[in-house]
Amino acid sequence: MAGVLKTSPAGAAAARTEDRRSGRGHGSLVRxxxxxxxxxxxxxxxxxxxxxxxxxxxxGSTADVLLARxxxxxxxxxxxxxxxxLDDPIPVQYLTYLGRIVRGEFGESYVLxxxxxxxxxxxxxxxxxxxxxxxxxxxxxxxxxxxxxxNRRAWVRSLFASAESLVVALPPxxxxxxxxxxxxxxxHWFPAIGSSSPAGLVLPTAALAAGPAAVVAGVLRxxxxxxxxxxxxxxxxxxxxxxxxxxxxxxxxxxxIPVTTLLGWIAGSLIGGAVIIEIVFSxxxxxxxxxxxxxxxxxxxxxAVVLVTAIAFVLVTIAVDILIWVIDPRxxxxxx
Amino acid sequence: MGAAPRPGTTASAVMAGAATxxxxxxxxSSGADDPAPAAQGKAEAAGAVSPRTGGTxxxxxxxxxxxxxxxxxxxxxxxxxxxxxVDSLVYQDPRGGLHPWLAREWTVxxxxxxxxxxxxxxxxxxxxxxxxxxxxxxxxxxxxxxxxKSLLAGSLVxxxxxxxxxxxxxxxxxxxxxxxxxxxxxxxxxxxxxSPATLKGPASKLCATVVGTGPFKSDGGLTPQxxxxxxxxxxxxxxxEGAPRTGPxxxxxxxxxxxxxxxxxxxxxxxxxxxxxxxxxxxSVGTLKGTPGFALHTTPFPGANYSYWPNTAKGPLxxxxxxxxxxxxxxxxxxxxxxxxxxxxxxxxxxxASTPGFDGSLxxxxxxDPAEANRLLDQAGWTQRDAQGYRTKDGRRLTLRHMWxxxxxxxxxxxxxxxxxxxxxELVEENLDGGTFVNRLLDGDYExxxxxxxSPGPDVLRVLFGADxxxxxKRGISNNMARYDNPQVEAYFKRxxxxxxxxxxxxxxxxxxxxxxxxxxxxxxxSPLSTVAAREGVRDVRFNVDGTPDxxxxxxxx
Numbered sequence: 060m061a062g063v064l065k066t067s068p069a070g071a072a073a074a075r076t077e078d079r080r081s082g083r084g085h086g087s088l089v090r091x092x093x094x095x096x097x098x099x100x101x102x103x104x105x106x107x108x109x110x111x112x113x114x115x116x117x118x119g120s121t122a123d124v125l126l127a128r129x130x131x132x133x134x135x136x137x138x139x140x141x142x143x144x145l146d147d148p149i150p151v152q153y154l155t156y157l158g159r160i161v162r163g164e165f166g167e168s169y170v171l172x173x174x175x176x177x178x179x180x181x182x183x184x185x186x187x188x189x190x191x192x193x194x195x196x197x198x199x200x201x202x203x204x205x206x207x208x209x210n211r212r213a214w215v216r217s218l219f220a221s222a223e224s225l226v227v228a229l230p231p232x233x234x235x236x237x238x239x240x241x242x243x244x245x246x247h248w249f250p251a252i253g254s255s256s257p258a259g260l261v262l263p264t265a266a267l268a269a270g271p272a273a274v275v276a277g278v279l280r281x282x283x284x285x286x287x288x289x290x291x292x293x294x295x296x297x298x299x300x301x302x303x304x305x306x307x308x309x310x311x312x313x314x315x316i317p318v319t320t321l322l323g324w325i326a327g328s329l330i331g332g333a334v335i336i337e338i339v340f341s342x343x344x345x346x347x348x349x350x351x352x353x354x355x356x357x358x359x360x361x362x363a364v365v366l367v368t369a370i371a372f373v374l375v376t377i378a379v380d381i382l383i384w385v386i387d388p389r390x391x392x393x394x395x
Numbered sequence: 396m397g398a399a400p401r402p403g404t405t406a407s408a409v410m411a412g413a414a415t416x417x418x419x420x421x422x423x424s425s426g427a428d429d430p431a432p433a434a435q436g437k438a439e440a441a442g443a444v445s446p447r448t449g450g451t452x453x454x455x456x457x458x459x460x461x462x463x464x465x466x467x468x469x470x471x472x473x474x475x476x477x478x479x480x481v482d483s484l485v486y487q488d489p490r491g492g493l494h495p496w497l498a499r500e501w502t503v504x505x506x507x508x509x510x511x512x513x514x515x516x517x518x519x520x521x522x523x524x525x526x527x528x529x530x531x532x533x534x535x536x537x538x539x540x541x542x543x544k545s546l547l548a549g550s551l552v553x554x555x556x557x558x559x560x561x562x563x564x565x566x567x568x569x570x571x572x573x574x575x576x577x578x579x580x581x582x583x584x585x586x587x588x589x590s591p592a593t594l595k596g597p598a599s600k601l602c603a604t605v606v607g608t609g610p611f612k613s614d615g616g617l618t619p620q621x622x623x624x625x626x627x628x629x630x631x632x633x634x635x636e637g638a639p640r641t642g643p644x645x646x647x648x649x650x651x652x653x654x655x656x657x658x659x660x661x662x663x664x665x666x667x668x669x670x671x672x673x674x675x676x677x678x679s680v681g682t683l684k685g686t687p688g689f690a691l692h693t694t695p696f697p698g699a700n701y702s703y704w705p706n707t708a709k710g711p712l713x714x715x716x717x718x719x720x721x722x723x724x725x726x727x728x729x730x731x732x733x734x735x736x737x738x739x740x741x742x743x744x745x746x747x748a749s750t751p752g753f754d755g756s757l758x759x760x761x762x763x764d765p766a767e768a769n770r771l772l773d774q775a776g777w778t779q780r781d782a783q784g785y786r787t788k789d790g791r792r793l794t795l796r797h798m799w800x801x802x803x804x805x806x807x808x809x810x811x812x813x814x815x816x817x818x819x820x821e822l823v824e825e826n827l828d829g830g831t832f833v834n835r836l837l838d839g840d841y842e843x844x845x846x847x848x849x850s851p852g853p854d855v856l857r858v859l860f861g862a863d864x865x866x867x868x869k870r871g872i873s874n875n876m877a878r879y880d881n882p883q884v885e886a887y888f889k890r891x892x893x894x895x896x897x898x899x900x901x902x903x904x905x906x907x908x909x910x911x912x913x914x915x916x917x918x919x920x921x922s923p924l925s926t927v928a929a930r931e932g933v934r935d936v937r938f939n940v941d942g943t944p945d946x947x948x949x950x951x952x953x
Contacts, residue, residue, distance in 0.1 A: 119830025129469045129546035138541040172462045173599040244662040251663045341654040343620040
């Protein structure tokens with residue numbers, strides 16, 4: 060509360076303070092990014108190591124799982140074991156693998172038998188496109204919903220809240236199939252398959268964004284209500300600031316802080332977590348790649364996917380920190 | 396060919412529930428939009444009309460191969476998607492008959508270890524290279540080379556020793572031992588002839604792009620999680636002997652999209668976004684039958700039926716009487732009818748009825764006879780009953796652990812479990828992760844395992860009941876999950892390999908089917924169906940001998 064009071068002096072003085080601070084703050088922003096980058100190297104190493112350990116702990120030897128559903132001669136089996144180093148002691152396998160990752164060599168997928176980076180590069184654009192449209196849809200929908208519902212009466216707000224809970228509770232695959240049945244199979248508005256066109260993005264985006272949009276809208280509304288009760292709002296009103304300007308420039312800004320953190324988490328989890336939607340809409344994507352790789356103990360692909368996802372999380376976290384730095388001047392002090 | 400189910404189907408199974416939920420809606424919508432009269436698929440497929448040339452067929456398939464190259468890949472989807480691209484030396488018709496294709500004729504030496512093939516002249520690969528004896532040698536050598544890491548093709552021609560080009564159009568193949576299944580193996584797409592230049596390139600490239608002499612070509616190749624597009628090979632003029640057509644394929648293009656979700660695939664068909672789909676769920680088959688404007692084409696997959704494989708080596712099921720009792724005492728056919736809406740036929744033997752070499756005379760051994768089952772269990776000493784009504788012997792309950800790793804079997808498994816309970820047999824259903832499943836399989840730590848095994852001939856019996864194919868930690872995964880080891884049957888297998896011709900081979904394998912039936916070494920349940928659904932206007936949908944749809948003969952009437 061003290062912080063809020065500190066940053067809420069009204070009028071031109073506040074604007075001047077902010078200018079001065081952001082001028083000095085660039086140094087602290089650079090430092091923030093550098094600290095984050097150093098920490099993220101540790102995060103990536105941890106992610107790769109945990110993945111390696113988990114794959115080793117999973118029951119069944121890699122060779123046996125790889126060769127299930129096949130019919131191979133003993134020579135081919137030996138060849139596969141030798142080529143992938145599956146007989147090496149675990150520490151040797153780990154160090155070999157780590158060394159290759161540091162050198163940027165991800166090798167070939169055991170199952171797809173193609174270079175891992177090529178496979179990831181082939182799937183990543185579809186994933187990133189879907190994540191981008193989903194985030195955009197989430198932001199637009201939740202801000203619209205949040206702002207529209209926040210200054211309604213209590214019973215209208217609770218109506219919104221119940222609708223949002225309902226949407227959150229819908230399993231995404233079921234929502235996806237529902238959207239497909241209505242808008243593709245019946246109304247023929249959007250294609251069900253062949254998702255490279257913009258029209259093909261609409262339904263998967265809607266299915267993926269519905270849940271996050273509902274959650275974020277709820278958080279945003281709570282934030283708006285709480286911010287609207289703050290003393291600085293009274294001060295701003297006293298200055299004669301219009302209701303719309305007040306809400307957009309001051310209240311929304313406060314409410315955006317938790318929302319930004321939430322959006323960062325949603326963006327990160329969508330990279331590898333959209334698998335069900337990818338399957339329902341027959342879309343290319345990292346999620347499907349990861350699912351089959353884990354099931355087949357396809358270590359090079361699993362580790363690469365984990366790495367890509369971890370990098371995405373790291374980048375998103377940095378982006379969130381920067382955004383919050385921009386939105387909330389209070390956080391700039393901590394960098395000094 | 397598949398043995399131990401690979402643990403990759405979790406997501407699709409998760410969605411099975413949703414599929415059922417959406418079915419009613421889908422059916423209604425397609426009915427409303429498509430007032431066209433009902434198509435009687437099978438009747439109209441009989442092609443009295445001459446094929447219309449041209450058009451693009453849009454096909455949605457349920458699965459894609461991890462690697463397209465049929466020399467490397469073991470999957471049915473690789474066979475389906477490479478058959479339009481590669482031709483084989485030998486053609487096997489859907490009833491099992493062998494005919495000339497890229498080989499005009501062949502002779503077999505007296506010791507049955509040398510095959511001499513005379514090749515067809517004037518055949519070219521779609522990259523412009525000439526098809527000749529050197530190309531055949533390069534392909535066979537590629538299949539068996541350890542670097543290829545072939546997951547199926549290499550073992551299909553395990554007897555292969557060497558090949559040499561006698562002259563540009565004559566190839567001599569030496570085998571290490573006689574193998575009566577060699578010609579049938581050559582007929583499979585897994586032994587399809589690819590352009591030699593591509594075989595020298597990196598194996599990873601072959602996983603995307605396959606170049607053959609086939610009626611279609613695909614320059615872009617397979618895009619993972621997307622599909623593959625084909626264009627007609629206009630120079631094609633070497634269809635197999637006995638094929639319904641000789642020249643280029645009727646279709647201009649085929650566009651294959653991978654659509655893993657069952658209801659999305661069905662909806663894409665009924666809403667006109669694709670022309671043909673494969674791999675219908677049994678529930679969708681019923682839906683589609685009642686939908687006007689669409690035709691359903693089915694054929695049972697050849698090979699082993701979907702079956703419960705009893706562990707004949709240890710535990711209660713090492714007693715043949717207990718196995719026979721389970722076979723007679725569970726009403727398998729009725730259960731199959733109930734669970735799969737009458738879409739699947741109950742099994743009539745170890746092999747599905749569409750398998751070349753299937754012996755239909757044994758089906759009476761697979762009837763339902765609970766009185767006989769109870770008598771057999773009494774005779775086996777499981778005479779006492781415990782408080783829950785299960786049979787016991789020496790104070791131990793007759794408990795059988797059925798392990799599986801594919802959740803889609805659970806509905807069927809529960810019905811079988813209930814039926815076994817009436818016999819006084821407790822089935823414990825163990826749904827395991829893939830790795831644990833594999834470990835237990837190798838250790839023989841189970842009483843029952845379920846799987847089907849598709850294969851276009853009776854040689855599959857050797858794979859399923861040969862003592863060399865019992866899975867062990869040392870050998871790795873193999874397909875004799877019944878752990879069946881019978882010296883007499885081993886002798887039959889040797890005789891089958893040595894057989895002079897197909898009818899002699901079929902005769903020996905009929906003996907094997909009889910012995911396996913006498914020993915109740917398998918509890919067959921139903922024949923899996925290869926299903927194709929097409930909009931009206933898609934004509935001449937036929938199936939290859941391995942049960943995959945034959946894409947190259949399809950034409951579009953509209």
